[in-house]
Amino acid sequence: MLSAPTPIQQRFNDLRAGGRCALMPFLMAGDPDLATTAATLLALQGAGADLVELGIPYSDPLADGPVIQAAAGRALAAGTTPDRVLAMLAGLQGELTIPVVLFTYSNPLLNRGMEAFCQAAAQAGAAGLVVPDLPLEEAEKLSPIAAAEGLDLVLLVAPTTPPGRMARIHTASRGFTYLVSVTGVTGVRTNLEARVGSLVSQLKTQGETPVAVGFGISGAQQARQVRDWGADGAIVGSALVKAMAEAGAQHADVAAAAGRFCAELRAGLDQ
Template sequence: MTNASPIQLRFAQLRDQGRCALMPFLMAGDPELDVTRSSLLALEAAGADLIELGIPYSDPLADGPVIQAAASRALAAATTPGRVLEMLRSLQGELTIPVILFTYSNPLLNRGMEAFCREAAAAGAAGLVVPDLPLEEAETLSAIAAGHGLDLVLLVAPTTPPERMARIAASSRGFTYLVSVTGVTGVRTTIESRVADLVRQLKALGPTPVAVGFGISGPEQARQVRDWGADGAIVGSALVKVMAEAGATGQDGASAAGRFCGELRAALDA
């Protein structure tokens, strides 16, 4: 793939191998950035293909209670966007899989789109997800991000009308993020079967890979998403919860993250 981005290259490799991408989500700075750093390396070692790294924000509209609590802990630990990028930069040469930053519009606009993208790219990020950015503004940000070698990943919800879904699929770079539920992130016991239809609809719109997130709580659901034809499974709240529970009992959060990631990897490859 000529001039392909790191995210595009990773999905192309996985497609050639007939594998589904495992994409865990971490909240940076929960409970502190040293743990996040160790966890990123543990996740790669356990078989993660890409990692979504959340930048904590005080008003996380798309996040359910587990990730909101993680963001609160991270903010209490004085985690800032600058410190997150500094930590990520320190992993250059150690972490080899693509990292996608998950942030909200306000911190991004506060820093300036151009400055944020420049700093994110310099720190080694491969892409951005900004869940509350309207499509019209996302098209502006996508061009800025691309100028710095970053893919701006856009989200499709179950309620997205077909014509808007087509615009999002055409504008999303790296992959399209399919939200499996109507509502916020969180661990759910089942994934709605209509997600299979949405995966098919999105994949019919073009070659951009489709990854499913919001609500995948464990290995069985990750495998279900794979069987529905998704190119990637994003696991956030369940992993954040595993790490928080480990920390609460004095265990190492990074080791717990690695173990859980290994279970997900085994399920996706089964």
Template sequence: MTAHISNYFSSLRNAQRDSLASRNQCALIPFVVAGDPDLETTAEVLRVLDFNGADLIELGFPYSDPLADGPVIQAAANRALQRGTKLEQVLEVVQATSPSLKAPLILFTYYNPILNQGIEQFLNKIAIAGIRGLIVPDMPLEEANELLEPAAAMGIEVALLVSPTSSKERIKAIAHSSQGFIYLVSVTGVTGMRSHISADVKDLLMQIRTVTDKPIGIGFGVSEPEQARQLRDWGADAVIVGSAFVRRLATGTPTQGLQAVGELCRNLKAAITTTEAKYASP
């Protein structure tokens, strides 16, 4: 049984509860889309990521109207949906795979599938399967307690998102309610690979630090080892990388995609855990 998200981060910190980055450590959270290119590959890519250094793994449930996702992840979700990928199938893969993984699994899903299932029923299903965390990008903060409270009762931690446009008051409210860690969105807009990370992210990270000691993971736009290392140096507790993994997994045969994913995972992990690592982007 994998650890809960908050317990996992706590185990990486010392008794003084300092940030991972202050000790030259940073967690890696890769993201992949369930069912792309197929569910058999999804099971295998979870094992590949776990073996090659992922500290936690974010698994995206394909949705027909992914407002927060860029073109790479949208295309992957569309392919998965065209193959008929259903929640029950995804959870079967998770239940069969999660016991062998060290990395806790976080499910990324939009709010509508949760409401369609019913909050209690949805949470019960994913908890039984072995999901330990949940990210719902379009869930209004004002409605968050409807999900947060029953999720906590079932051992699932819901990480809330802070965006560059969040007000100081909203950041404080999000930081107070977020479970496991806080997801800091590095850009305004959708996910996707970008050539650089704005220095404004560092300022926003420091602002969040003034209101909470919870771990902070940064995602959206991170694709290269150099970018991941920069975020670690700025003070991130975790770096979340999505489109770069999704694109590699979709390139060539499934075997070639898995090899490319493993290589990227190793390079990213080396970049955020060593001080003078020499690495090259695959």
């Protein structure tokens, strides 16, 4: 008997059936505070986000560029902890209906324990995990633990990943495969590298798992480029985090700015 699709898998199935590309904004939990994060999550949902990637702030974010590093610093200064992030997320159950993918690093996860972290994340309402600094071999240990709690462990593929390892990662990834569009850290780029299109095509030949592209997408034009390359989803982080930071300190203003930015991306992606 086939198992029922997870919330992330179901969302991508529905989007594929409608011929649409998923829009997945990223925001840093606790920047500038968790009340703002809660309001922003609901604003993004209302503005057409299909999923949300929610960052748990960490003091040594190896994969993050300056915009998201600064956001993590502000969140940590405001007293944000993994437990407080999960409590905030749990408080939105019943209101927030789109899948939430938690973005965290391996040290906080291992410090708490894989089983305990996955259980707490699932109870808070998370649908998946992204752990960018977790090697494939460790990810293969974490994935069944996450799956037992109903969480998809999403794995990352980079432009420099050798083809054989890329195929192995794509096969092991659950929910979707996260294709990093650039070499280096997150951040707004003027242009995406053309080879990303060939990488999307390459991954598509290796299985049915959806492919979402992130790192460097700054606006609707680049999101459409990702869609036109055949990707199933576009992940937008630094550009959104920057727009939120420029909106001021009032959480209503920040959430509204995030919603406007997301709505522009949604309209552009659906053109």
